[in-house]
Amino acid sequence: MARTEPDTRPSAARLRLLTTAMRLFYAEGIHSVGVDRIIAEAQVTRATFYRHFPSKDDLILAYLREVHALERGLVDAAITANPAPVDSLLGIAGAIAQNIQSPAFRGCAFLNAAAEYPDTGHPVHQEIIAHRQWFLDTLTTLMAQVHEETADPAARHFVMLRDGAMAAGCLFNPALVSETFLRGVEGLLRINTERQSAGTDS
Template sequence: MTRDEPDARPSEARLRLLRTATRIFYTEGIHSVGVDRIIAEAKVTRATFYRHFPSKDDLILAYLREVHQMDHAMVEEALAANQSPVDPLLAIAGSIARNIQSPGFRGCAFLNAAAEYPDTNHPVHQELTAHRQWFLDTITMLMTQVHEETADPAARHFIMLRDGAMAAGCLSDPTLVSETFLRGVEGLLRINSERQSAESTR
């Protein structure tokens, strides 16, 4: 099974545990939440918890993979609905902006996890690193269609804009942050589109 494939027919208890953990880990942090709290709120037995997740780390990894699936679905939707070079990137940026303005927004789940798991050898840190590499690869691929020569730095610029907006959205007016983020992405895409147009007319 690849990391983008969901578990086959998960049980109701597993789904309940994962939904509970996803909500609490995102809103309150990972280290601050114990297994007993998750078991109590998910209304399962301790034996049921450990049957599905042998350790808390296994549950944390499942939580991050669940968030990855949501991001992956968002990207797939943008790719399916938009055909021009810039439109998928604008759609992804729009989805990010809406997320920042959504009730209960607490920043990027992966950046939050990185702050709690700085050890690069820890499986949780490796999971979030894999997610960020996937996102970078995806944005780079899309930027290649806008202007191939500058795709790599443009993709990194896009992600820096995204990361900054995700952090600022928790600390400032989320509407203003979202608008600023979108203007930054639009400017980035305009510059690279103009480069491509200039080169194609030579």
């Protein structure tokens, strides 16, 4: 008799809960959206909710991990499409700029969550820090291929440009913010490329 592999696909109810939470948490804030509303809009029972997510915090963590997976996918795609480190970094910046100009843009999901969970010991805050560390590490690795000696400050500079653009994109003209962000990244990369060239020539 053939052995049947277990079905590891997430249930339709869990997907509905997570999709609903992602939409509401991002659009309206995490604390302002209660479990009852998520249950109602996902059209599941309370027992179903708690079977998949023992607490609201578990759902919030799942939400942040899903957003992380989406953002990581965009970054990985930019790197794959642009093998040269400078082009990879420009590709990442381009994906960020495109996101800022999307109709439903409401800032960085992780920065928004950080404002609601300032306690550094809270699992949600720790999830935010883990995501941001991944992003910084990814940029640092790429920046090291541009100019190793300044990779760390250059990567942090990129993150600060990105954070500023994500905040400004909610308040001002998204197209202008995106353009300013891209010019900032291009300038940063130009400086570090010139440093690398100067070091090579010396």
